[in-house]
Amino acid sequence: MENLMFLAPELAVVATGLIVLLIGVFMSPQTKNMLGYLATLGVLAALALTIQSFGTEATMFFGTLSIDALSQFFKLVFLAVSLIVSLASIKYNENSDHTEEFYSLVLFATFGMMVVASANDLILLFCAFELASLATFALAGFEKRNARSLEGAMKYFIIGAISSALMLFGISYVYGATGTTSIPMIAENATLLAENPIGLVAVVLLIAGFGFKMALVPFHMWAPDAYQGSPSVVSSLLAAGSKKMGFVAAFRVFIVALAALQPDWQLAFTILAVVTMTFGNVVAVSQTSVKRMLAYSSLAQAGYIAMAFVVMTPMALTGGIFYTLAHAFMKAGAFIAAGAVVWMITSQKTGNLDIPDHLDSFRGLGKRMPLAALCMTVFVFALAGIPPTAGFMAKLVLFSSTIQAGMTWLAVIAILNSALSLFYYARLVRYMYFLPPEGKKIGMPFPYAAALLLAVAGVLAMGIWPEPFMQWAMDAAQVLI
Amino acid sequence: MLPVASLLILVPLIFAAVTFFTKTKEQAAGLGFLGSLVTLGLTLYAYMNFDSSTAAMQFFESIEWIPSLGVNYSVGIDGISMPLILLISIVIPFLILYSWKEDREAPNRFYGLILTMQAAVIGVFVALDFLVFYIFWELTLIPLFFMVNIWGGEKRVHASYKFFIYTHVASLVMLLGIFGLFYASWQQTGIPTFDIRELVTQFQFFESSLLRDAIFLSIIFGFLAKMPAFPFHSWLPDAYSEAPTAGSVLFVLLKIGGYGLFRISLPMLPNTGNPDLMITMLGFLGSFSILYGALVALRQKDLKRMIAYSSLSHMGFVTLGAAGLVTLSVSGAMFQQFSHGLIMSILFMSAGAIQTSAGTRIINNLGGLAKKMPKLTVVMMVGFMASLGLPGLTGFIAEFLVLTFSYVNLPGFVLLALLAIVITAGYHLWAMQRAMFGVYNEKLGDIMDINSLQVFSMAAIALLVLYFGLNPSPVLNMMITNSEAIVSLAAALGV
Numbered sequence: 018m019e020n021l022m023f024l025a026p027e028l029a030v031v032a033t034g035l036i037v038l039l040i041g042v043f044m045s046p047q048t049k050n051m052l053g054y055l056a057t058l059g060v061l062a063a064l065a066l067t068i069q070s071f072g073t074e075a076t077m078f079f080g081t082l083s084i085d086a087l088s089q090f091f092k093l094v095f096l097a098v099s100l101i102v103s104l105a106s107i108k109y110n111e112n113s114d115h116t117e118e119f120y121s122l123v124l125f126a127t128f129g130m131m132v133v134a135s136a137n138d139l140i141l142l143f144c145a146f147e148l149a150s151l152a153t154f155a156l157a158g159f160e161k162r163n164a165r166s167l168e169g170a171m172k173y174f175i176i177g178a179i180s181s182a183l184m185l186f187g188i189s190y191v192y193g194a195t196g197t198t199s200i201p202m203i204a205e206n207a208t209l210l211a212e213n214p215i216g217l218v219a220v221v222l223l224i225a226g227f228g229f230k231m232a233l234v235p236f237h238m239w240a241p242d243a244y245q246g247s248p249s250v251v252s253s254l255l256a257a258g259s260k261k262m263g264f265v266a267a268f269r270v271f272i273v274a275l276a277a278l279q280p281d282w283q284l285a286f287t288i289l290a291v292v293t294m295t296f297g298n299v300v301a302v303s304q305t306s307v308k309r310m311l312a313y314s315s316l317a318q319a320g321y322i323a324m325a326f327v328v329m330t331p332m333a334l335t336g337g338i339f340y341t342l343a344h345a346f347m348k349a350g351a352f353i354a355a356g357a358v359v360w361m362i363t364s365q366k367t368g369n370l371d372i373p374d375h376l377d378s379f380r381g382l383g384k385r386m387p388l389a390a391l392c393m394t395v396f397v398f399a400l401a402g403i404p405p406t407a408g409f410m411a412k413l414v415l416f417s418s419t420i421q422a423g424m425t426w427l428a429v430i431a432i433l434n435s436a437l438s439l440f441y442y443a444r445l446v447r448y449m450y451f452l453p454p455e456g457k458k459i460g461m462p463f464p465y466a467a468a469l470l471l472a473v474a475g476v477l478a479m480g481i482w483p484e485p486f487m488q489w490a491m492d493a494a495q496v497l498i
Numbered sequence: 499m500l501p502v503a504s505l506l507i508l509v510p511l512i513f514a515a516v517t518f519f520t521k522t523k524e525q526a527a528g529l530g531f532l533g534s535l536v537t538l539g540l541t542l543y544a545y546m547n548f549d550s551s552t553a554a555m556q557f558f559e560s561i562e563w564i565p566s567l568g569v570n571y572s573v574g575i576d577g578i579s580m581p582l583i584l585l586i587s588i589v590i591p592f593l594i595l596y597s598w599k600e601d602r603e604a605p606n607r608f609y610g611l612i613l614t615m616q617a618a619v620i621g622v623f624v625a626l627d628f629l630v631f632y633i634f635w636e637l638t639l640i641p642l643f644f645m646v647n648i649w650g651g652e653k654r655v656h657a658s659y660k661f662f663i664y665t666h667v668a669s670l671v672m673l674l675g676i677f678g679l680f681y682a683s684w685q686q687t688g689i690p691t692f693d694i695r696e697l698v699t700q701f702q703f704f705e706s707s708l709l710r711d712a713i714f715l716s717i718i719f720g721f722l723a724k725m726p727a728f729p730f731h732s733w734l735p736d737a738y739s740e741a742p743t744a745g746s747v748l749f750v751l752l753k754i755g756g757y758g759l760f761r762i763s764l765p766m767l768p769n770t771g772n773p774d775l776m777i778t779m780l781g782f783l784g785s786f787s788i789l790y791g792a793l794v795a796l797r798q799k800d801l802k803r804m805i806a807y808s809s810l811s812h813m814g815f816v817t818l819g820a821a822g823l824v825t826l827s828v829s830g831a832m833f834q835q836f837s838h839g840l841i842m843s844i845l846f847m848s849a850g851a852i853q854t855s856a857g858t859r860i861i862n863n864l865g866g867l868a869k870k871m872p873k874l875t876v877v878m879m880v881g882f883m884a885s886l887g888l889p890g891l892t893g894f895i896a897e898f899l900v901l902t903f904s905y906v907n908l909p910g911f912v913l914l915a916l917l918a919i920v921i922t923a924g925y926h927l928w929a930m931q932r933a934m935f936g937v938y939n940e941k942l943g944d945i946m947d948i949n950s951l952q953v954f955s956m957a958a959i960a961l962l963v964l965y966f967g968l969n970p971s972p973v974l975n976m977m978i979t980n981s982e983a984i985v986s987l988a989a990a991l992g993v
Contacts (some may be wrong), residue, residue, distance in 0.1 A: 249988040413629070414567070420677040421684075428677070431668045439666070451648065487566045 022073050023084050026063040026092060027131050030099075033059025034124030041117020046236060049116040053464070055105030056120040060127070061101055065094040071489070081138035086492035090338060091134035091265040093489075094345045097475060098258035099127040101346075105353045105468035106250045108360065119159065124256065126152035130262045139188045139198040141273075142266055144183070146230075150177055153259050157247040168394040169246025170238075176229060176239040184226025184375050190219035191274075200274045207277030216275075221283050224289070225268060234293040236263025243373070245314035249356025252308060256315045257349035261341045264322060267328075271326065272497045274313055279329070286326035291427070294434045295321025306376045307355050310441060311348065314395040314400055317438060318344050319359030321431060326416060328422045334494035336415030337488060343407035343479055350472030357465040360488050367456055379445060388461050390449040392469040397442035399476045402435050407479030414487070502544040503557045503573035503624040506583065507617050507634075510537050514613035515759045523605040523929040525533055527598050530609030534591040537616065541587035542582025545992040548580055549978035551984035555626065555695075563629075568690035572626040577976030578760050579623040584973065585839040586751045588962065590616050592955035594789035596847055597744050599949055600854070602649060603983025604791065608744070615641035615748050622754045628676050630874065636669060638752060645745035646737055657733075658738035664733040665724055672720025678713045682938075686905060698765050707771030718763045721985065724755030725813050730789040738806035747801070750842040754817045756835045760984065761982045764820055764828070768988040775823075777821050777907070784818030785911035787811060792921040802849040804929055805842070808885060812838045815900045822904030823988055828981035837884075837892035840963050845880030847956050848874060852933070856943040861929055866938030871947045875934050884927040884967070887919065895974075 021028065031271040037052050037059075037379040067089060075084045085176050102123060107122070129149025136142035155175060158170025166295050192198050194213050195206040203210075210216035228236040244252040271282050297316030304310035322344070325337025369375045382390040399406035412435060419428040512535025520526040548556060569615050575583065602608060618641065639662060646658035670867065683700040684690045691697065697804060704710050723730040729930045753941035770776050791811025797805035812834065819831025843979030851874055852867065853859050868875040884891035887898075897919075948956070966973065 403635065409633075410564075415675040419681065420674065421681040425674065432674065433667075436663070436666055436670060463702060484564050484566060487564060494688055 019077050020075070022443045023073065023077060024082075026070070026096070027128060029059055029063040029066060030096075030124050030128045030131065032148045033062075034128065034157040035119050036122045037124065038121040041121075044186035046112050046114045046116075049113070050111060051106065052116050052120055053103060053110060055273070056124060057100065057103045057107070059124065060096055060100045064100060066091070067092045067127070068094060069493075077138075081141045081207070082132075082135050084135055085108065086489070087265070087268065087338075087496040088135035090342070090489050091261065091492040092131050092260050093256050094342050095127055095130040095134065097342070098254060098261075098349050099123065100307055101349045101353065101468045101472050102254045103259070104471065105253070105356065105465055107464035108462045109250050109356070115159075119156070122152045125149075126156065126254065126259065130258060133262045134265045138198050139191065139200065139203075139270070142270070143181075143185060143188060146262065146266065147181060147368070149259055149262055150181065150230075153251070153255060156251045156254065157243050158425035159248055159251060161181050163246070163407065165242075167246070167247065169243040172239045174245040176236075180229035180236065181225050181287075183222045187222030187226060188221045188223065190215050195220070200269060200283070202276040204276060206494050207275060208235060209321070210275065211277040215367055215409055216278055217281055220271075220275065220278055220285070223275075224282065224285055227263045227267040227270070228289065230303075230321070231260055231267065232263075232287045232316055233319055233323060234296045234316065235306060237316050239413035240316065241309050243317065244352075245306055245309045247354050249308065249359055250433065252312075253352035253356070256312070256352060257345045260315070260319060264298060264337075264341055267326070268334075268338075268497055272329075282331065283327060286323055287427075290320050290323035290336040291430055292320075292326055293317070293323065294431065298434050300439045304376050304441070305376050306372055307376060307379060307445065308352065310445075311351050311355065314438065314441070317434060318348070318400065320434075321412070321415060324427065326432060327427060328418050328424060330418055330422050331498055332421055334497055335487070335490045336411065336418050338493045339479075339483075339490040340411040340415055340489070342486060343399070343411040343476070343487045346472050346475035346479065347396050347406075347408055350392060350469060351400065352477065353468050353472065354389050354396060354463060357386065357389045357461070357469070358382065360462070360465070361459050365456060365459070373398075376445070376448055377455075379401040379448040382449040382454045384454040385458055386454060386461055389469065392444050392473050393471050395446055395476055399480070401439045401442045404476070405480040407476045407483075432462050486494055499557070500540070501548070501557070501559050502540055502547075503575055504557055505540050506537060506544070506587075506624065507573075507621045509540060510613040510617040510620070510962050514610045514617060517608055517610040517613060517655050519608045521666045523601075526605040526609045527594060528623040531591060531594045531598075531611055533613050534587070534616065535592055536590055537620075537904070540582055544575060545580065545584060548575070548976070550577060550979055555575060555955050555979045556738065558626075560626075561841035563627075566690075567692065568684075569629045569692045570627050571630055572693065573624040573630070574626050575624055577980035578757065580976055581642050581832065581836045581973040582757055582839075583620055583624050583672065585753070586619055589747065589751055589843050589959065590650045590837065591843055592958055593744055593843070595749050595951045595955040598951050602742075604648070606833050607644070611641040612744060615751075617644075617781050619752060619754060623757060626694050628680070628694055628697065631694060632669075632673060632676065635672075635754060636666075637664060638754065639669075642662050642737075642745065642748060642752070643739075643747060646741045649742040649745065650740040652740075654735065654740050658734040660695075661733045664730075668720045668723030668730070668913070675713045675716030675720070678709065678716070680714070682709060694762065696777065698762060701766050702769035710769060711771045714763065714776065714801055717766075718759070721755045721758040721763060722783065722817070725816065725960055726810065727754065727813065727817050728790045728810065729783075731787070731791075731810050734810055735806045736802055738809065739800060739802040739847075743853075746806075746846040746850070750846060751839055753835045753839060756813070759816070759820050760828070760832060760980075764823075765894045765987055767823075768991040773991075777823060780817055780821035781904070781908040781911040782814070784821055785908075785914040786812070787814030787817060788915045789814075789921075790916045792918040792925065796921055796925040799862065801852065801864070801929060801933060802846070802859050804861070804925065805845045805849055808845075808922070808925070809838070809842055812842075812885070814915070815897055818902035818904055818908070818911060820836075821911075821984060822900065822907055824903045824906050825830045825978060825981045825985045826899050827903035827906075828984060829974060829977040830896050830903060832977040832981065833892070833970065834896035834900060835974055837963070837966070838901065840959055840966070841881055841884045841891075841893055843960050844877060844956055844963070845885060847952070848878040848881060851948045851952060855947075856942050856950045861932050864933040864939060864942070866936050866950075867936070867945075868934045869938045870945050871934075874948045874956075877928070877953070877960050878934065878965065881925045882930050883962045886923045892963050892970070893967075895967060895970050896901065
């Protein structure tokens with residue numbers, strides 16, 4: 018009999034999801050607001066259980082699930098995002114008749130991501146990947162009368178479905194060559210793959226499959242549309258949460274299982290990382306929709322994190338893993354702040370209602386919604402890597418590790434990209450603080466304020482006192498080496 | 499004993515934060531002034547308790563910050579940083595008084611940014627950990643950028659972005675050098691550390707001379723671009739002349755580039771792959787900055803632009819004196835930083851006053867201002883005389899020390915710089931003559947002299963220029979002590 022206590026965080030999330038779904042049916046739209054608080058509590062409990070279980074190690078269900086420092090770190094990432102998203106969604110779902118569906122989808126997606134984080138078997142990994150993906154497909158199209166939301170969801174779904182197929186195809190090749198789907202067993206038999214041309218095909222297919230989730234160029238086509246069209250809280254979940262699912266899967270599959278093929282995938286990731294960060298930053302400069310700009314900036318950030326696969330030193334992996342948590346707070350927060358502005362524009366019915374997240378909506382935000390503006394400033398400065406924020410520490414570790422490995426050229430590219438990104442982030446700050454407001458001051462709804470402050474706390478904590486997070490990231494990196 | 503080094507960062511920072519929330523101009527200026535006075539008090543306390551007979555670090559504090567990367571929050575003050583802290587703490591209160599009666603939008607941000615700038619610059623001076631150093635180094639960019647971008651002249655947007663991008667990219671190159679230093683030392687000793695003094699010491703043990711050169715050059719590039727030195731100066735004229743007066747003075751007080759040279763680059767220099775080449779390079783950049791700055795200043799039409807180029811020329815003495823690598827030439831270079839900060843503050847304040855009163859800074863459109871602005875003329879004259887190196891004022895001492903003692907090692911470059919002395923005297927006197935003396939230009943109409951607060955603040959700085967010109971030892975002694983330490987290190991290695 019397995020000791021289910023190891024799965025306590027996952028069980029807490031699933032149980033909350035099921036309870037929300039069940040009792041929501043019997044509630045009126047007015048009382049459904051409490052479901053949000055219930056979901057938030059469930060995530061909070063799961064988060065506490067995860068942190069409490071730090072340091073335990075176990076494998077379960079015939080070795081298909083592995084509880085280790087890596088999986089725990091990523092569970093922390095997913096639960097933190099989920100917490101911020103659930104909190105902010107309380108306002109988004111106010112007086113809606115579909116609250117229970119929304120929350121159960123968010124919670125199931127979170128559950129899927131958490132299982133991906135601990136999956137030690139390709140089939141389980143694939144199933145969990147699909148669970149998270151299907152839930153997020155539905156969430157992206159949640160505003161079913163909003164054409165943009167539907168367009169984004171449709172693109173996301175079609176490209177997502179194709180990439181799932183590619184991933185499964187890749188897994189089948191790996192299985193064909195090695196005769197197993199267990200990650201440690203593949204690692205043992207990796208020579209079978211390395212000596213077989215099929216190995217190369219498998220690597221290409223898997224990179225395409227995971228690259229879609231990580232939104233690496235050229236598998237990114239869906240991301241700007243989906244991030245812009247989806248409700249902001251969902252964009253937040255997609256960019257900050259489900260993107261990291263791609264990373265944790267890639268960490269385990271490439272670095273642990275396919276270590277023998279390192280030269281092949283390392284080359285691929287080198288090209289992908291450089292192209293992704295450069296493309297993301299260059300295109301972000303010309304965006305006028307803030308959510309779209311954040312989407313491209315999210316590409317750029319994925320490019321930075323992908324550098325961990327290129328450098329492959331313990332320091333680089335620590336940096337990459339640390340970066341995922343930092344990015345989770347920064348990006349989740351930034352999308353929620355954009356969501357608060359969208360809410361302001363739509364509820365006031367003034368301004369650019371067609372594109373409520375247009376840069377113009379941010380004019381004088383410092384006067385209209387001081388808290389949202391201040392938090393947004395913290396997030397964009399963090400994304401740009403300005404101290405004392407999480408983004409700075411993450412870049413410090415990750416970028417500096419390239420020097421250690423002697424890849425100065427990569428550091429130069431990354432740093433130049435980072436300098437370029439400052440341009441569009443600073444422009445947003447200029448709009449918020451140095452342009453006159455167009456409209457009166459708006460009170461900040463509590464759920465948004467709480468979610469933003471939570472994310473700010475995360476960003477600043479990781480920037481000012483990074484030691485515990487750094488230690489966790491180091492432990493997580495140890496699993497991979 | 500108070501933890502002065504930390505307080506010197508914290509006090510202006512806290513006052514800055516509070517100032518941002520003030521509503522009226524009086525509150526903002528008053529609170530800013532109070533903050534700068536408290537900082538000045540702390541600085542004087544540090545100065546009184548400072549022992550100038552030792553090159554060791556004083557007021558040292560260290561707290562563990564990120565042990566896994568070897569980052570500590572460590573700060574301290576020695577003879578290299580003390581005079582520069584003194585400089586900025588003295589000038590800022592007078593700067594606030596000078597701008598007290600000016601009307602501008604968002605005074606709370608204006609004075610808040612001045613104090614933020616002060617905190618950041620002092621932070622660079624006291625930091626003994628590369629990460630802390632770099633954080634404050636980058637923090638100085640933000641107030642200056644907004645200073646130019648919000649309250650600057652017509653071409654402020656262009657000037658502010660140019661300044662920001664130029665020096666930010668240079669800082670990133672420096673950051674790469676710091677990373678290189680960090681990892682090479684980690685590999686060497688097996689212990690990660692960001693401690694500046696430790697890393698500078700470890701530098702000599704790196705095996706590859708190519709690596710040492712690359713680290714040295716990338717770090718010094720950040721410093722030279724910030725100082726700035728020819729040919730990395732192209733942001734300077736735009737930023738200095740487009741900035742509001744207070745912004746220009748803050749630029750002048752931004753002595754972090756030169757400071758980095760003494761704190762980090764000079765101790766590393768003897769251990770580079772080819773020290774002679776590096777010294778020649780620095781000497782060349784220094785003397786060329788002096789000559790080039792003076793030549794370009796000579797043909798400027800705009801008074802403020804002329805002063806900006808003269809600033810480039812004067813900063814050349816810092817590079818040249820550092821390259822001289824003799825105790826007194828290095829002390830001269832340090833003293834030049836101190837003296838230049840005081841003198842240029844007067845000059846930029848004068849140019850600002852002329853702009854406000856006469857409505858133009860184009861030298862040919864001025865003329866005979868002495869008749870209408872006698873008070874300004876007197877103070878400005880002191881500033882210009884100090885700037886051209888009149889004996890008895892601080893500029894003379896600095897330039898004399900640099901030129902005399904750099905001659906030992908770099909005779910050729912000193913001769914080049916001597917050429918510029920004549921030109922320097924020329925453009926200063928010529929500008930003064932055209933703008934202030936002669937027949938009054940009636941087209942300017944009836945103009946007002948500077949107000950009493952401006953007289954007071956500019957005269958006070960002018961008196962300090964005179965005082966330190968006659969009696970430089972209160973700051974020069976500690977500079978000599980620390981220069982000796984730097985030079986003896988070089989001498990021990992036979993450079």
